[in-house]
Amino acid sequence: MAALWGNIDYAAFVVLFCIGLYIIIAKQNLIKKLLGLNIMETAVFAFVVTSGMVDGGTAPIVGPGMSGPFASPLPHAMVLTGIVVAVSITALALCLIIEIYRQCGTLEADELKGAE
Amino acid sequence: MSHWLPLAVIVPLVAGALTPALAHGRPGLARAWAVAVTAWCTFATALLTSRVALTGPFSYEMGGWAAPWGIELRFDEFSAAALFICVIMLLVLVFSGPYVRRALPEARITWYYSLLLINLGGMIGFVVTGDLFNLFVFMELVAVSSYALVAVGGGRTAALAAFKYLIAGAVSSALILFCIGVLYSLTGSLNMADVALRLATIESPAPVMLALAGMTVAFLVKAGLFPVHVWLPDAHAIAPTPINAVSSALVVKLGIIGLLRILPLFGAVSLAPLYEALAWLGAISVLAGAFFALFQQDIKLMLAYSTISNIGYIVLGLGLAGELAVTGAGIHVLNHALIKAALFLAAGAMIHQSGYRTLHDLRGIGRAMPWTTLALLVGALSIVGLPPTAGFLGKWYIALGALEAGRPGFAVVVLAGALIIFAYLARMLNAFYFRAPSHEEMLAVREAPASMLLPVLVLAALCVLGGLLGRWPVMLIAPAVGRLVGGG
Numbered sequence: 001m002a003a004l005w006g007n008i009d010y011a012a013f014v015v016l017f018c019i020g021l022y023i024i025i026a027k028q029n030l031i032k033k034l035l036g037l038n039i040m041e042t043a044v045f046a047f048v049v050t051s052g053m054v055d056g057g058t059a060p061i062v063g064p065g066m067s068g069p070f071a072s073p074l075p076h077a078m079v080l081t082g083i084v085v086a087v088s089i090t091a092l093a094l095c096l097i098i099e100i101y102r103q104c105g106t107l108e109a110d111e112l113k114g115a116e
Numbered sequence: 117m118s119h120w121l122p123l124a125v126i127v128p129l130v131a132g133a134l135t136p137a138l139a140h141g142r143p144g145l146a147r148a149w150a151v152a153v154t155a156w157c158t159f160a161t162a163l164l165t166s167r168v169a170l171t172g173p174f175s176y177e178m179g180g181w182a183a184p185w186g187i188e189l190r191f192d193e194f195s196a197a198a199l200f201i202c203v204i205m206l207l208v209l210v211f212s213g214p215y216v217r218r219a220l221p222e223a224r225i226t227w228y229y230s231l232l233l234i235n236l237g238g239m240i241g242f243v244v245t246g247d248l249f250n251l252f253v254f255m256e257l258v259a260v261s262s263y264a265l266v267a268v269g270g271g272r273t274a275a276l277a278a279f280k281y282l283i284a285g286a287v288s289s290a291l292i293l294f295c296i297g298v299l300y301s302l303t304g305s306l307n308m309a310d311v312a313l314r315l316a317t318i319e320s321p322a323p324v325m326l327a328l329a330g331m332t333v334a335f336l337v338k339a340g341l342f343p344v345h346v347w348l349p350d351a352h353a354i355a356p357t358p359i360n361a362v363s364s365a366l367v368v369k370l371g372i373i374g375l376l377r378i379l380p381l382f383g384a385v386s387l388a389p390l391y392e393a394l395a396w397l398g399a400i401s402v403l404a405g406a407f408f409a410l411f412q413q414d415i416k417l418m419l420a421y422s423t424i425s426n427i428g429y430i431v432l433g434l435g436l437a438g439e440l441a442v443t444g445a446g447i448h449v450l451n452h453a454l455i456k457a458a459l460f461l462a463a464g465a466m467i468h469q470s471g472y473r474t475l476h477d478l479r480g481i482g483r484a485m486p487w488t489t490l491a492l493l494v495g496a497l498s499i500v501g502l503p504p505t506a507g508f509l510g511k512w513y514i515a516l517g518a519l520e521a522g523r524p525g526f527a528v529v530v531l532a533g534a535l536i537i538f539a540y541l542a543r544m545l546n547a548f549y550f551r552a553p554s555h556e557e558m559l560a561v562r563e564a565p566a567s568m569l570l571p572v573l574v575l576a577a578l579c580v581l582g583g584l585l586g587r588w589p590v591m592l593i594a595p596a597v598g599r600l601v602g603g604g
Binding site for chain 2: 017021024030033037040041044047048051072074075078081082085088089092093096097099100103104112
């Protein structure tokens with residue numbers, strides 16, 4: 001129990017990741033699927049960001065009067081790139097959803113199966 | 117000389133981004149520009165490949181920062197796939213000219229070439245990067261441009277197929293990023309060679325296994341292996357045929373190359389159960405893909421299922437993990453790219469000229485388009501794996517590898533898969549040459565224009581040459597295979 005409480009952040013990411021995956025698989029509405037994808041990606045980003053945390057660490061700006069320990073800045077740079085990727089995927093997916101709605105008149109996956 | 121490596125990645129990406137501005141409203145210029153850039157990339161990667169063949173793997177440090185801290189580009193024997201990627205992309209671009217003029221709205225043609233160049237840059241980057249996070253970034257460049265290219269043709273279901281592809285691709289990408297995060301928090305490094313060294317000293321196996329399992333599953337989704345292939349046939353049936361050639365021949369292979377890149381990182385943990393699972397999944401995929409292909413009427417769907425079957429061969433070869441079997445898998449990655457590109461482009465030329473796409477409607481086309489049909493048959497013989505052609509080599513090595521590993525059952529699977537594929541080859545042969553045409557206008561269909569026929573014939577010739585000169589690629593990748601098998 002103590003181990004779980006000590007790693008409560010990891011447990012939260014796993015739960016969030018699974019919620020996202022569940023939405024993608026179980027929900028029929030395409031917008032909801034896209035929301036699920038975004039929840040999943042957010043879980044991953046949060047996980048990567050916290051891996052840069054150092055106990056008592058400060059912002060890694062080196063200068064006079066600054067002393068360590070510093071938090072690792074690399075995960076933040078990675079997540080920034082990851083967010084850019086996620087935004088472009090979301091934008092593309094929204095464009096596709098608009099096009100699907102124009103062509104087929106519905107966004108429910110089970111109804112779209114009939115339209116194919 | 118040392119700057120050729122980063123340039124081969126950067127030039128197509130920048131050129132792709134500039135295309136819409138340069139060729140605004142002039143689609144002809146966009147094509148010439150894309151062909152010129154890709155020809156330059158082919159030249160650059162040919163130079164790099166000859167260098168790796170002569171002197172072995174080499175690295176480039178971005179911005180002059182040394183390897184574990186800076187970003188490393190590494191060109192090893194498997195990176196020679198970049199040359200195949202450029203050659204196939206060049207031929208696809210030449211082929212695309214007449215095809216997209218009819219298949220796409222005029223306003224989209226410039227974007228089509230722009231996306232293809234970005235796709236090319238992403239693929240070259242993916243095979244030459246030595247950094248885990250850059251692997252992810254290049255993979256996403258390829259993926260996002262592929263999603264858009266599936267939908268570029270428009271039509272009733274194109275956006276839906278692209279959306280399905282996007283969801284499958286984005287979920288697997290998120291999984292890969294998660295696993296990269298796990299590896300980073302375990303080792304504090306992103307450089308692949310450095311991560312491999314540091315993983316060897318990690319004591320708790322559970323998170324390492326988690327990262328390995330997650331990455332393997334995600335890359336298999338990208339490769340379109342049988343149980344996780346559902347996105348592949350839809351995307352293939354709907355995208356324009358030159359895009360099929362790119363995605364089926366090249367993009368799905370990135371999943372395999374990704375596996376080849378990450379497996380050596382885990383040299384410290386016992387990979388035997390993973391290899392066993394890969395061998396079984398591969399074998400199932402070989403049979404299931406070939407079996408589904410047998411029942412397809414639509415020639416594009418048939419080729420899509422045959423891709424699933426051939427990815428199965430490659431994964432089976434990886435799973436057997438012997439030197440012969442992994443050589444077979446590596447060779448089949450390259451040769452299947454040539455074969456599948458030849459098949460899709462030939463099928464595309466037929467669909468373009470006749471307007472039909474099922475075997476029933478295409479009856480009698482052997483007389484109307486003799487050269488294209490011949491090229492398609494050479495490709496089909498090659499995918500069956502008949503001896504003088506390129507497909508034979510990989511399957512032969514994988515079958516030998518199965519016998520060497522003492523698993524004759526898997527050798528039987530290799531053979532059975534080839535037999536099922538032979539059955540659908542016979543169906544095609546019968547329809548194209550021996551049946552009376554279903555439509556009278558089939559007799560008036562003319563041979564494809566030169567700029568479509570030429571790439572098809574070149575690829576068909578490469579299918580034969582790939583078998584006759586097969587010793588060269590085998591010798592080229594031998595050191596990399598040795599490292600993979602020896603280290604794992």
